[in-house]
Amino acid sequence: MAKISPLMDQYFGMKERCGDALLLFRMGDFFETFGPDAEVAARVLNITLTSRQKDKEGNRIPLAGIPHHALNAYLPKLVGAGYKVAICEQVEDPKKAKGLVKREIVRVITPGTIIEPSMLEEGANNYLAAVVEEGGRIGLSFLDVSTGEFLATELSGDGRLSAELAKFRPAECIVPESADGIIDDLAGTIVQRVEDDAFSPDGARAVLAGHFGEEAVARWGILDLPLAARACGASLSYLSSSQIPALSHISEVRVYSPEEFMILDDTTLRNLEIFRNIRERTKRGSLFEFIDLTSTPGGSRTLRRWLQMPLISSEEIEGRLDGVEELFSDPLRRGDLAEALKGMGDLERIVARTSCGTASPKDLLSLKGAIERLPRIVQLLEGAKSDGLLELKERLQIGPLRQVAQLIGRAIEDDPPAGIKEGGVIRDGYDPELDEIRSLLREGRGWISRMEKEERGRTGIKSLRVGYNNVFGYYIEVTRPNLAAVPPEYIRKQTLAGGERFITPELKEMEERVLSAQERSSSLEEELFLKIRSEAAFRGRQIQEKATALGEMDAFVALATLAAERGLIRPELNLRGEISMRGSRHPILDASMRGGFVPNDVHLDGRRNRFLILTGPNMAGKSTYMRQIAIAVILAQIGSFVPASFATISPVDRIFTRVGAYDDLTSGQSTFMIEMTEVAKILTSATSKSLILLDEVGRGTSTFDGLAIAWAIAEEIHNKVRGKAIFATHYHQLTQLAGFLPGVKNYNMAVKEEGDSVVFLRTVVPGATDRSYGIHVAKLAGVPEGVVARAREVLREIEREAVIEPLGNERRSRRAGPRYTQLIFFDGPGGRGGGEGKIEGDAKIPGGVNSDGDDNSNVNSIDGGAPPAEVYEDGRDRDAGATLIEEIREMDLDIITPIDALNRLSEYQRRLKKIDGQN
Known part of the structure; x- marks a missing residue:
């Protein structure tokens, strides 16, 4: 066995201590990685992989290193790739070391424990989530160590976990080692398993009491939610293992109830492009980018949190709207406040770094500048009338923080270096x-x-x-x-x-x-600076309160500025379950089109107009219409003005969307499977206070399956869920629902025909349409003219062959020719809406393919009356045929559902085949 050097022996000892973390081992001017860690570092960082001396088995040890001064450039890449990284530093001067330089692990960095400014997104939180499940309930906490924000809640285990995670988008999530059932809900999140003891009730109680004090923990009521308390305790224990020097800025746990806020799950956030656009998954073009006119990083995070958690309480919403309206109506005050906030820096994160002992001299100067601006902001709030602004005025009083600013002003140079080792930090005359x-x-x-x-x-x-x-x-x-x-x-x-x-x-x-004087000067400057930083950290809780208030102030100013610049109006709130808007616009498209966007009206209520069926061609604007309604509701419930000429909105508890189609190849789910999974979630989770937006449900399967599913879903939402819904569809048969379901109304996207061309008017008008203009859209898209012409011929043939004619008490289709057959649905609860109430399916076109692209080679022609005599041949069982006809005649079409009709139809087809002698 080969003998290893003392240095490598020291390395392997450190590696054993840091477990599964990548170990960056300081050697002179470099941080080195060895063995498997070196292979990972070389791949992720795109640096050279080499080797050095042999290990105990005589194998060459892989080696990869980075300059120590470039650590902040490389570290984000490792952590961003999901790796835990341990920093092993030299903790004594190599010149004074006797033998091997002493080294210690000084920091363990994971995606959820970052405090380093270079690794954080400025206007977004960086949450560490903790999840524990027991007895069908889930304890959940979100802790941002970079700001000190700490949230906790408990959920029922009914699928709510994924919605909460989608809102907060944690950088990392810790779960007990033994966790099993909740793992599926954590897909897409970096998960770290920790020892079960970290989540134990007794351990969590001790950790919380040790950090916050028993009195504070009792006052917050966190122990009344035992699973949430266990999640909080595990989070604090996990932070302790990361060796952050101090955590005094984590000074409070805010317990919240999901019922206080609108639920926006990942599907809705994605489809409405709330935080990221669908195509690139970036902030560009998102609703958040549109409304984020804040001046400070803290204000941006506050506005993001409001958008993550729209309010449900009308009283709280009105409170925010009052503040926004007051600033909207006073442009001079609004502009002065925006100017006072501009360039203030990230006060929340400066406080956190001050507490953790990592704040730089420049950070303290930024802290001083922010504190010194408080009196000006308070002065600008003189004469405010809304409760929200008056409360902020009181919370922003400078108080004892004036002494902190004065201390920093006396002690720190106006333009200090970034670090404290090189000197030049402390002013002459201070000490x-x-x-x-x-x-x-x-x-x-x-x-x-x-x-x-x-x-x-x-x-x-x-x-x-x-x-x-x-x-x-x-x-x-x-x-x-x-x-x-x-x-x-x-x-x-x-x-x-x-x-x-x-x-x-x-x-x-x-x-x-x-x-000697130089050495003493450097050490004395460092001592003085650390003392000043400690004084600032002692006031950390008060500074945090000001930082929180400044973030809210910034958010109010941003929403008021948005309303003024984009022509938004204050929505009225109602408790009637009504969502009505005149001149509603999609805010982002309206801004990009510079006046070219066509506004539309909408009226939804809990009675006669709670389910709108929206028909019309592709590209006419159905999806945009639905999205703009949802966006307006979300904006109203965060306390923002909305893009409309008039709006009255009843707060909703949840918005569901089923818009667009995509495959999830990694999980092996097809477009249709994902669609049905999302629909199932809607049907089991929506309430009468929910807003449901469905676009082309059922189009991912065969025409008849799809229509049947869409019909049944519409009935379920109308009859049982009873929420407000808009259902955009090309299944024109669904428009019959308005005839016999009292809450259903038909609307369509208006189209103007000019010869073989159409003009999309982008206007929603009452009534149904029976055309989809798919061929016109194909022509607009550049499909060759020969294909378009042939499509028109096929469509004319299909329409001619698929006519339903009333014949007394029976309905019979003209017999289809040998090349075109049509499956005609029985009329549902026939004609309650007036007229014949006919339902037409999609015809089979040449080659056995439906107009929606599905294979339809097995579809037979069956009508609602007796089969034509010529289909019988000598020797067949005519009695069986007569019995079948009699059953069809006696069927009560007024009570049969579409699903039952399909089942009956399938049974009749089977029996007809038997009569014909087919297997």
């Missing part, structure tokens, strides 16, 4: 001892200058120079031609190519005094 040392250093520099001048005169060497470097200290340098004139008391120090360097006892003595 007498430091001033004395600096005086000595200035005198030493003057003494050196005088000595150089005197030695030149004494020796006659005009080129003599007194210099300094880190290796040899102070020296006297003489060029080679003048070496003969060097006095005998000079002591040779170093030989150069062009001359010699010397020292004298007097110079050596001064060197020791100067270097």
Whole structure:
């Protein structure tokens, strides 16, 4: 067995301590990785993989390293790739070390424990989530260590977990080692399993009491939610293992109930493009980008949180709207507040870094600047009338923070260096001892200058120079031609190519005094700075309160500015279950089209207009219409004005969307499977206070299956869920529902026909349409004219063959020709809406393919009356045929549902085949 070096023995000991983390091991000017860690680092960081000495088995050890000064450039890549990273630093001066330099793991960084500014998105939270499940309930916490925000709740285990995670989008989630059932809900999140003991009730209680104090924990009521308390305790324990120096800025746990806020699950957030656009999954073009006119990172995070958690309480919504309206109506005050907030910096994260002991001198100057602006902001709020602004005025009073700002102003230079090791941080005049040392250093520099001048005169060497470097200290340098004139008391120090360097006892003595003073100056500056930072950290809780209030102030100003610049109006709130708007617009499209967007009206209520069936061609704007309604409701419930000329909105508890189609190849789910999964969630979770938006449900399967499913879903939402819904569809048969379901109304997207062309008017009008204009859209898309012409021929043939004619008490279709057959649905609850109430299916076109692209080669032609006589041949069982006809005649079409009709139809087809002698 090969013997390894003491250095590698030290490395392997550290690696064992940090477990599954990648270990960055400081060696001089580099952080090195070894073995499997080196292979990962080389791949993720795109750096060279090499090798060094052999391990105990004699194998070469892979090696990859990065310069220590470039750590902040490489670290985000490792953590962003989902890796836990342990930083092992040299904790003693190598020059003073006896033998091996002492090293310690000083920080363990994971995606959810980041406090480093270079690794954080400025206007977004970076949450660490903790989840524990027991007895059908789930405890959940979200902790942002970079700001100190700590939220906790409990949920019933009915699928709500994924919705909460979708809102907060945690960077990392910890679960007990034994967790099983909840893992499926954590897909797409970086998950770390920790020991079950971290989630134990007793352990969590002890951790919470130790950090916050028993009195505070009791006051917040967190122990009344035992699973939430366990999640909170596990989060704090996990942070402790990351070796962040201090966590005093985490000063409160805010317990919330999901019932207080509108639920927006991942599907809805994606379909409405709330935080990211669908195509690129970036912020560009999202609703959040549109409304985020904030001036500070804290304001941006506040506005994001409001958008994540729209309010349900009308009283709270009105409170926000009052504040927004007051600033909207006072442009001078609004502009002055925006100016006062601009450039304030990220106060929440500065406080966090101050608490954690990582704040820089520049951070403290930013803190001072923010505190000094508070009086101006309070002055601008003088005369405010709304409760929201009056409350902010009180919360922003500067109080004892004035002393913190004054301390920083007296102590810290106006333009300090980024770090504290190189000096130049503390002002002259702040500390007498430091001033004395600096005086000595200035005198030493003057003494050196005088000595150089005197030695030149004494020796006659005009080129003599007194210099300094880190290796040899102070020296006297003489060029080679003048070496003969060097006095005998000079002591040779170093030989150069062009001359010699010397020292004298007097110079050596001064060197020791100067270097000692420099060392003491640096250490004293560091001591003074740490004391000042500690004073600021002592006021951390008060500064946090101001930071929170400033974020809310910024959000109010941003929403008021948005309303003024985009022509938004204040919505009225009602408790009638009504959503009515005149001139509703999609805010983002309206802005991008610069006046070209066509506004539309909408009226939804809990009675006669609670289910709208929307028909019309593709590209006419059905999806946009539905999205703009949902966006307006969300904006209203965060306290924002809305894009309309008038709006009255009843708060909803949840918005469901089924818009667009996509495959999830990684999980093996097809478009239709995903669609049905999302529909199932809607049908089991929606309430009468929900807003449901469905677009082309059922189009992912065969025409008849799809229509049957869409019909049944519509009935279920109308009859049982009773929520407000808009159902956009190309199944024109569904428009019959308006005839016998009292809450259903038909609307369509208006189209103007001009010969073979159509003009999309983008206007929603009452009534149904029986055309989809698919061929026109194909032509607009550039489909070759020959294909378009052939499509028109096929459509005319289909329409001619699919006519239903009333014949007394029976309905019979014209018999289809040999190349085109049509499956005609029985009329549902026949004709309650007036007229014949006919339902037409999709015809089979040449080649056995439906107009929707589905294989339909097995569809037979069956009508609602007796089969034509010519289909019988001699020898067949005519009695069986007569019995079948009689059953069809006796069927009560007024009570049969579409699903039952399909089942009956399938049974009749089977029996007909048997009569025909088919297997």
